[in-house]
Amino acid sequence: MCLAIPARIIELKDDFATVDIEGVQRSCNVCLINEPALGEYVLIHAGFAIQKWSEEDVEEYRTIINEMYEQEE
Amino acid sequence: MDLQKHIEIISDLAEQVGKPVKFMEVCGTHTMSAFRSGLRSLLPESISLLSGPGCPVCVTPNEYLDKAIAISRLPGSVIATFRDMIRVPSSESSLEIERAKGADIKVVYSPLDALAYANSNPEKKIVFLGVVFETTAPTVAWTIREAAKKNISNYSVLCTHKTMPWAMDGLLMGGDVQIDGFLCPGHVSVIIGSNAYKFLTDKFGIPCVISGFEAFDMIASIEMLLKQLVSNCAVVENQYSRSVTPEGNLSALSLLDEVFEPCDIAWRGLGIIPKSGLRIREKFFKYDADMIFSDIDLPKSIQEKGCICGDVLRGTRTPLDCLLFSKKCTPDSPLGACMVSSEGTCSAYYKYRGDSVEF
Ligand code: SF4
Numbered sequence: 001m002c003l004a005i006p007a008r009i010i011e012l013k014d015d016f017a018t019v020d021i022e023g024v025q026r027s028c029n030v031c032l033i034n035e036p037a038l039g040e041y042v043l044i045h046a047g048f049a050i051q052k053w054s055e056e057d058v059e060e061y062r063t064i065i066n067e068m069y070e071q072e073e
Numbered sequence: 074m075d076l077q078k079h080i081e082i083i084s085d086l087a088e089q090v091g092k093p094v095k096f097m098e099v100c101g102t103h104t105m106s107a108f109r110s111g112l113r114s115l116l117p118e119s120i121s122l123l124s125g126p127g128c129p130v131c132v133t134p135n136e137y138l139d140k141a142i143a144i145s146r147l148p149g150s151v152i153a154t155f156r157d158m159i160r161v162p163s164s165e166s167s168l169e170i171e172r173a174k175g176a177d178i179k180v181v182y183s184p185l186d187a188l189a190y191a192n193s194n195p196e197k198k199i200v201f202l203g204v205v206f207e208t209t210a211p212t213v214a215w216t217i218r219e220a221a222k223k224n225i226s227n228y229s230v231l232c233t234h235k236t237m238p239w240a241m242d243g244l245l246m247g248g249d250v251q252i253d254g255f256l257c258p259g260h261v262s263v264i265i266g267s268n269a270y271k272f273l274t275d276k277f278g279i280p281c282v283i284s285g286f287e288a289f290d291m292i293a294s295i296e297m298l299l300k301q302l303v304s305n306c307a308v309v310e311n312q313y314s315r316s317v318t319p320e321g322n323l324s325a326l327s328l329l330d331e332v333f334e335p336c337d338i339a340w341r342g343l344g345i346i347p348k349s350g351l352r353i354r355e356k357f358f359k360y361d362a363d364m365i366f367s368d369i370d371l372p373k374s375i376q377e378k379g380c381i382c383g384d385v386l387r388g389t390r391t392p393l394d395c396l397l398f399s400k401k402c403t404p405d406s407p408l409g410a411c412m413v414s415s416e417g418t419c420s421a422y423y424k425y426r427g428d429s430v431e432f
Contacts, residue, residue: 003102003286004208004260004316029185032211032325043263043316047183048212050322051263057315064289 004045006053006061009038019044079292080115086299087117095121095251096298097244097388099237100258101128101416102286108425110288120295123250123388124421126240127258130157130414132340132386133204135374137233138163143369144200144231144362145176151194153179153187154202157414160407164375184209184230188216191228200362203232208260210234210351211325214332217353217360231362232353235338237261238269239349245277247343250388254280254298256291259313264329266321267311278307285313332357341410342383380409385418392419399423 007019007026017030019042029048030036041058042049053061087094098104104124107113113122126132142163145152152168159168159180172178177197181187184201191199203213213230220228237258245252257270262283270281280301284294294312301307311317329351338350353361379397384390392398392411402408404420411417 004263029212029215031215032322032328034324043260045260046209046212047185048215050208050211050260050325051316053315060315064285064287 004043004050006041006058007044007049009036009040009042009049012036012038017042017049019049076115076289076292079296083120083292083296083299084117086296086303087119089303090119090299093119093121094253094299094302095123095388096254096256096295097123097125097250097252098256098258098284098291099125099127099241100256100261101131101414102260103127103256103258103284103291104418104421105416106286106288107291108421110291112288112291115292116295120299123252124385124418125244125388126340126343126386127237128411128414128416128418129205129235130155130161131382131410131417132235132240132342133158133161133233133410134339134341135164135376136339136371137204137231138167139165139371139374140363140366140369141200141202141231142166142168142171143371144366145171145178147198147366147369149196150198150200151177151179151190152200152202153181153184153190155182155204156180157416158202158204160413161410162377162408162413164372184213184216188220188225188228191220192223192225195227197227198365199228201228201230203230203234205234206237206258206261207234207264207329208258210333211264211322211328214328217332217357218328220360221357226359229360229362229365230353232333232351233338234333234351235340236265236335236349236351238265238273239346240340240343241270241273242276243340243343243346243349244387245273245279247387252279252388253302254282256294256298257281257283257309259283259285259290259316262311262313262317262321264322264325266319267309267317268319269321270309274307274309280307281309283309283311283313283317285315340386342386377408382409382411382419385411392422395419399426
């Protein structure tokens with residue numbers, strides 16, 4: 001139940017943002033993070049952004065996921 | 074990262090440790106990831122992974138569910154909850170059975186959905202089941218504060234939020250299970266920060282590593298725990314640095330503090346653990362379902378005979394020690410919370426029992 005997934009902010013309005021999660025768009029609350037900005041990556045949990053991810057964090061995540069797929073093939 | 078290379082490093086470190094070791098993960102998402110990826114069977118025989126009390130649904134005692142069910146039977150009341158709670162057996166029923174009998178039970182993805190439903194249905198009383206750890210508790214706190222701001226008086230929370238470091242403290246204080254290191258929960262730690270575990274390493278001399286959720290993250294974390302054992306040190310390390318900071322999410326922590334205060338709370342299998350719960354502060358009592366429904370009649374709480382969920386959650390026994398496992402108790406007809414929740418240990422053992430998985 002503590003699962004959280006990375007998503008990119010594509011629209012911001014007051015306390016809420018539209019985020020893109022691998023092509024799927026969702027609304028989420030951004031009150032729990034400081035100064036959310038368009039294009040930034042955030043971790044989403046239960047409808048809230050709970051942390052920002054830097055470009056390097058996203059890169060590290062992609063590397064881990066890609067290597068896992070490679071191991072499975 | 075070459076998986077094989079890391080497994081070799083782990084085997085080498087395990088040999089240097091020179092005795093069997095038990096690492097406990099205290100997050101249901103870690104439990105599932107370890108099973109799904111086959112990680113358990115990749116580890117050397119001397120390393121066991123124990124699943125601790127990391128599934129919030131599993132650690133919620135029957136008394137809480139009994140109260141939720143009693144509320145659901147009141148005219149005009151609506152229970153809003155995450156999906157995993159629906160099928161958990163209580164003393165004499167479940168939310169699923171109550172729904173079949175006509176109770177209004179809504180499955181929601183976020184407490185925001187419950188608050189929005191309350192806002193657009195003022196004639197109904199919406200009670201959200203606050204059965205979560207620190208990852209989700211701030212989202213519930215936000216809805217309570219928002220309900221107060223907008224005076225949405227038909228929204229309340231039946232609160233049994235729990236906090237993880239104090240449960241780990243309770244487990245170690247209980248002393249009936251050998252734990253050589255903790256894989257600390259990644260997303261709980263996003264909120265509370267890595268510093269929150271420091272008292273455990275100081276008090277018990279037990280290594281703690283905050284781990285991400287992919288199999289590679291967990292392998293790297295196990296390697297870090299073993300390195301600590303080899304060098305005979307016990308500190309908090311952060312493998313999941315892409316999400317977790319030392320101080321945590323300060324906005325979320327301040328919101329938690331505004332709405333909740335620490336309290337002693339009952340965990341299934343662990344009993345009452347001091348300071349390990351969060352209750353709603355007096356300022357927000359109007360939104361506290363425990364206060365609103367304080368005089369409701371409850372049945373005598375009964376546990377399923379033969380179910381050893383409590384021991385499984387403490388890590389003293391595994392589901393394979395339960396005589397009901399996969400016979401009378403299956404995901405289709407679960408007798409205990411650990412078989413219902415998708416993150417429950419019994420459910421994970423059942424799902425992966427046919428695979429060549431090392432338990
Ligand atoms: S298998 Fe079922 S009855 Fe046995 S401990 Fe697990 S949930 Fe309880």
